[in-house]
Amino acid sequence: MSDNKEETVKIISERGIQKSADGKGWTFSRDMRQRVTSLYGTHPEYYAAIAANITANHLLIKATQSPNYESDEDIAKTMEIYHKNPKFVYREVEGNHHLHLNNPENVLPVINEFIAASNVQHSSSSL
Template structure:
């Protein structure tokens, strides 16, 4: 069990400052934890202390949690998150490290592991394998939707009642109320007019571009790290958006299912940590046991 932390840390990158929570001994092997869309570093607060013998750094992605928002002219494009991960590793002085990603964070981790295969030791994915893809014929409509909504949207922050925010979070992605409260603890701020979301409203805009499934496959087949994919038995989200052919494209992948929904790592951290610790152990009990 990782009993040290969490300690707060600021990562000063080239064009932004990101916030992070850290657990464990910096002398231990590094593990970067990347949360999902509209979540934050608290996504890993129940799980990170249970991961043995690793220094865990859970980041707030740009526009999420307590990290800076991207500049006004910039978008939150999926591939830019890969550049963020690269900068984080450079800032921390990590030449090689392991990555733990949930949902969108798992997609980011997958792309990074395919792009910089020699930098990733082990890859741990929860409810995600690669980014969302699109049929090439649907790209013009996607770009049109992205552009029109971008210039029609309002940047004004609206206040929200705390109990309503909790209900909205649970309805958006079913999870225990305690897990939703933990995310909101870092995802809300108290302003003059009440509680407001910290996250950048532009995160909700449609992406101007997505990869085709063939392009995603190019990244997945380039992954050389030993990979663990954990998915929730009771969740249909991952199954609905992830082609099963992707499981065959990663050279060394172990896929395991656990009871729970999309945020199973928050709702049932002990069960998830048991699999992660077995996978990260030198003997890799999942393969030999």
């Protein structure tokens, strides 16, 4: 977590670790047996079916310094499905996986732009 701000590390630590029973160290406070190999915890074909049914405004922000959590092939297939939705927007923002915590000022304009465009689409479609 060397690229994270101290405040970010504190937030993540509060969520994921606790003092050990003997008080001499730290331990994870979540059940590591619940970890799954897929970020989404589902089979890629099942996730593809879900992705194909997204018709709402949809924003995906990818941190440029964050690793991919799925195979390149699965990502490409999912992105192809997402792009079939005319309301899908993909943006890359400089930063690591925790960019929303480390650099919210970089994420906020992207979100605001998306919301503004979504509001214009919504209001023009209701005329």
